[in-house]
Amino acid sequence: xxxxxxxxxxxxxxxxxxxxxxxxxxxxxxxxxxxxxxxxxxxxxxxxxxxxxxxxxxxxxxxxxxxxxxxxxxxxxxxxxxxxxxxxxxxxxxxxxxxxxxxxxxxxxxxxxxxxxxxxxxxxxxxxxxxxxxxxxxxxxxxxxxxxxxxxxxxxxxxxxxxxxxxxxxxxxxxxxxxxxxxxxxxxxxxxxxxxxxxxxxxxxxxxxxxxxxxxxxxxxxxxxxxxxxxxxxxxxxxxxxxxxxxxxxxxxxxxxxxxxxxxxxxxxxxxxxxxxxxxxxxxxxxxxxxxxxxxxxxxxxxxxxxxxxxxxxxxxxxxxxxxxxxxxxxxxxxxxxxxxxxxxxxxxxxxxxxxxxxxxxxxxxxxxxxxxxxxxxxxxxxxxxxxxxxxxxxxxxxxxxxxxxxxxxxxxxxxxxxxxxx
Amino acid sequence: xxxxxxxxxxxxxxxxxxxxxxxxxxxxxxxxxxxxxxxxxxxxxxxxxxxxxxxxxxxxxxxxxxxxxxxxxxxxxxxxxxxxxxxxxxxxxxxxxxxxxxxxxxxxxxxxxxxxxxxxxxxxxxxxxxxxxxxxxxxxxxxxxxxxxxxxxxxxxxxxxxxxxxxxxxxxxxxxxxxxxxxxxxxxxxxxxxxxxxxxxxxxxxxxxxxxxxxxxxxxxxxxxxxxxxxxxxxxxxxxxxxxxxxxxxxxxxxxxxxxxxxxxxxxxxxxxxxxxxxxxxxxxxxxxxxxxxxxxxxxxxxxxxxxxxxxxxxxxxxxxxxxxxxxxxxxxxxxxxxxxxxxxxxxxxxxxxxxxxxxxxxxxxxxxxxxxxxxxxxxxxxxxxxxxxxxxxxxxxxxxxxxxxxxxxxxxxxxxxxxxxx
Numbered sequence: 001x002x003x004x005x006x007x008x009x010x011x012x013x014x015x016x017x018x019x020x021x022x023x024x025x026x027x028x029x030x031x032x033x034x035x036x037x038x039x040x041x042x043x044x045x046x047x048x049x050x051x052x053x054x055x056x057x058x059x060x061x062x063x064x065x066x067x068x069x070x071x072x073x074x075x076x077x078x079x080x081x082x083x084x085x086x087x088x089x090x091x092x093x094x095x096x097x098x099x100x101x102x103x104x105x106x107x108x109x110x111x112x113x114x115x116x117x118x119x120x121x122x123x124x125x126x127x128x129x130x131x132x133x134x135x136x137x138x139x140x141x142x143x144x145x146x147x148x149x150x151x152x153x154x155x156x157x158x159x160x161x162x163x164x165x166x167x168x169x170x171x172x173x174x175x176x177x178x179x180x181x182x183x184x185x186x187x188x189x190x191x192x193x194x195x196x197x198x199x200x201x202x203x204x205x206x207x208x209x210x211x212x213x214x215x216x217x218x219x220x221x222x223x224x225x226x227x228x229x230x231x232x233x234x235x236x237x238x239x240x241x242x243x244x245x246x247x248x249x250x251x252x253x254x255x256x257x258x259x260x261x262x263x264x265x266x267x268x269x270x271x272x273x274x275x276x277x278x279x280x281x282x283x284x285x286x287x288x289x290x291x292x293x294x295x296x297x298x299x300x301x302x303x304x305x306x307x308x309x310x311x312x313x314x315x316x317x318x319x320x321x322x323x324x325x326x327x328x329x330x331x332x333x334x335x336x337x338x339x340x341x342x343x344x345x346x347x348x349x350x351x352x353x354x355x356x357x358x359x360x361x362x363x364x365x366x367x368x369x370x371x372x373x374x375x376x377x378x379x380x381x382x383x384x385x386x387x388x389x390x391x392x393x394x395x396x397x398x399x400x401x402x403x404x405x406x407x408x409x410x411x412x413x414x415x416x417x418x419x420x421x422x423x
Numbered sequence: 424x425x426x427x428x429x430x431x432x433x434x435x436x437x438x439x440x441x442x443x444x445x446x447x448x449x450x451x452x453x454x455x456x457x458x459x460x461x462x463x464x465x466x467x468x469x470x471x472x473x474x475x476x477x478x479x480x481x482x483x484x485x486x487x488x489x490x491x492x493x494x495x496x497x498x499x500x501x502x503x504x505x506x507x508x509x510x511x512x513x514x515x516x517x518x519x520x521x522x523x524x525x526x527x528x529x530x531x532x533x534x535x536x537x538x539x540x541x542x543x544x545x546x547x548x549x550x551x552x553x554x555x556x557x558x559x560x561x562x563x564x565x566x567x568x569x570x571x572x573x574x575x576x577x578x579x580x581x582x583x584x585x586x587x588x589x590x591x592x593x594x595x596x597x598x599x600x601x602x603x604x605x606x607x608x609x610x611x612x613x614x615x616x617x618x619x620x621x622x623x624x625x626x627x628x629x630x631x632x633x634x635x636x637x638x639x640x641x642x643x644x645x646x647x648x649x650x651x652x653x654x655x656x657x658x659x660x661x662x663x664x665x666x667x668x669x670x671x672x673x674x675x676x677x678x679x680x681x682x683x684x685x686x687x688x689x690x691x692x693x694x695x696x697x698x699x700x701x702x703x704x705x706x707x708x709x710x711x712x713x714x715x716x717x718x719x720x721x722x723x724x725x726x727x728x729x730x731x732x733x734x735x736x737x738x739x740x741x742x743x744x745x746x747x748x749x750x751x752x753x754x755x756x757x758x759x760x761x762x763x764x765x766x767x768x769x770x771x772x773x774x775x776x777x778x779x780x781x782x783x784x785x786x787x788x789x790x791x792x793x794x795x796x797x798x799x800x801x802x803x804x805x806x807x808x809x810x811x812x813x814x815x816x817x818x819x820x821x822x823x824x825x826x827x828x829x830x831x832x833x834x835x836x837x838x839x840x841x842x843x844x845x846x
Contacts, residue, residue, distance in 0.1 A: 100663075100708065100710055100712075100713055101708040101709075101710060102663055102707070102708045102713075102716065144710050144712075147711070208668070209665045209667075209668040210665070210668035210669065210670070211670065211673065227667070229667065231711055239815075239818065240523075240525055240817055240818040240819070241814075241815055241816065241817055241818055242632045242633070242790075242791055242816040242817040243698070243700035243702050243723050243817070244632075244650070244652065244698050244700075244723070244725050244790045244791045244792065245631070245632040245633035245698075245790040245791045245814065245816065246633065246814065246815075247633070247634065247695065247814075248693070248695065250634065250813075250814065253700075255685075255701060255702070255704060256689065259682045259685055259686060262678075262682060263682060263686065266679065270671070272670065272671065275666070275667050275668075277666035277667075277676075277712075277714060278678060279666050279678070279706070279708075279709070279710055279711055279712060279713045279714055279715055280706065280709050280710055280711045281678060281704075281706050281709070282705075282706070282709070283702070283703065283704050283705070284525070285523065285524040285525045286524075286702070286703050286704070286705070287523055287524060287567050287702055287703055287817075288570070288654055288702055288703045288721035288723055288757075289523075289567075289700075289702060289723060289817065290523055290525075290702045290817045291700060291702055291817075292702055293525065293818075298711035300666050300667070300711055300712060302667050334711075367665075367667045367668040368665055368667045368668045369667065390673075391664075391668065391669065391670075391673065392662075392664055392669075393664065393665040393668065394663055394664055394665040394666070394710075394712065394713045394714075395662065395663040395664055395716075396663070
């Protein structure tokens, strides 16, 4: 394998030849203006003004390039490059534009910009692929405003009803229905199509959001599987009382119980192959001189083996109950998604495309969730990873190399071309 | 000692004879309408609309009773009953009307209503005391909206400048200056007096907010001392990263570090004579799939001995530093108040008044803070405690017995009368 810095000479018979790395990079930086934070990151909640502006920016680029733009009732947008056989099932790619509250410039956005770049590269070849190519902008990928995420792609794939998607409210009490409606109302110039359509394949590009590619010096990861994830909300109920006057033995301190529970969970799920985290926790009434009446937190458990994940997730209640002390508990399951194995054929095509471009590549397990999970039962599906610096993501300092972004878009373009010309 | 249920026959030569227990109880319930919560408690932040309404209600009762009402620039209100010697230094009593976010009906309010009742009982005797009697409604006693509390009484006693009081902002970013200004603007019919005046003594009535009186079957506590309190805000800085993909050994998890720190503090300060609590904690960015970038919490440490308290408080940094792991720390001192011993003379007068009314009484240490702390260097000061059910306070279910409230107001009236007729 050559170093990722070595100049590559893509075959002029492949779209990777026409991928414009400078345009790709400019667009990534330009998109990051929408919801830019003072610390150099992005805060772009789904269906916010910043998200609407980012959607408008990308559809503007697509329209300028002559791609047909349409959208569905779930807020997904589609940028279409016609094929020689307009009625053939299209090959789909895509990603999302919303971010974590203190997110970076690249997760999601890279996949969207790379998808558009790949379509433009195919377009630049001057001869269409057999199948149409469609770049999807999936609505509400992160789910940090309207939880859980991947709502747009799940609605597209028939896994989530619009009614369920609508019913979610954000922290300010605004319903997803209203936020989505105001987004769609700002896009009445975009043709509306029905929700969901048949595809021949789906391949998306994304940051790894972990350190493996960087550690191995690999530029391209061909994702073989997604680990499963289970999350639940634990509510610990204590009793509010005066922090100065209530003797220890009479306290029912929900924060103390929550800390005991989280420490026990952290210790039980300490094996390196288990993903365990608590990132969200809130205290009521949250006053310095009042013992906490209620603490609510979300437990996130991940594992590449679905059976193991089920067993791990089922243990949460047991541990919570054993550590709750004088408090009362309620546990509500939020997300329960099995591990996914992608078709070997797609991962093989990704590795072949990378190899043809002399890019260091490797098979990789995705530890994060992706819209590809929604599509996997619909059509052959895969994901192309590029490295991110220090494996850091969901952070304002998230960073990628321009050369890696270019390489990722090249592989995506060639894989889409390959799939769009396959039977 | 007789049981608190035994009918008492106050001497008609003392104002306790004229204390109207039914009126006192009605007023307590009536006040609780302002900021009433669905769970039967009260949420009445300082200078809020509910606080303004409660202030208006009490000043209305005072005006109806013919008391002179005035106010100062710190938002304190004063209800005055003239004495035979109008120029003599007045005897002061008082309490506050603001509450914890999920507070009860009685902490603060009881002291205000008992103070008014005591003045009306003296008034009902038909012969004034030598000194004027003044019931103060101290602004921002709880400090749950504008931290720290006792701001009104501290400003009155010259311990806090108006500029410092003004500069505090609430959780919504509203300054205390603006909230106070809007409160004063709603009270332009109330005579404005200068900030602070000399008093001959200060005695307030309050709930114990702890279980001692109830456990001992005592109706009246004569507070001998206040324990000292030190609070500090600890900020733990980690690194936001993807909860699913960031390996454990690469995480800088601010929530995990905060939990380790709090557990270590809790274990170090576990002795029953030490007050230790963490009731306020917030997480950023507080998303289920993001490792916490920052956790901020407030440590509250209390002890009856000032030297011990200093030593305990000084250890916080050491423990935080030893448990911070890969995170960074900032610690900011908030409150540092020494233990206070009240003059024995005032506590003795309280016990004598209780004994004369055949009320079970005892000397008691206050584990909570009080406005009396602000006044203690200004004049001889004391506090009268009554029991609260299960020692529970700072809770919507906070409850007191009508008989105890009546008894507390009787003792307050007789002690004020006693002090107002002393040289």
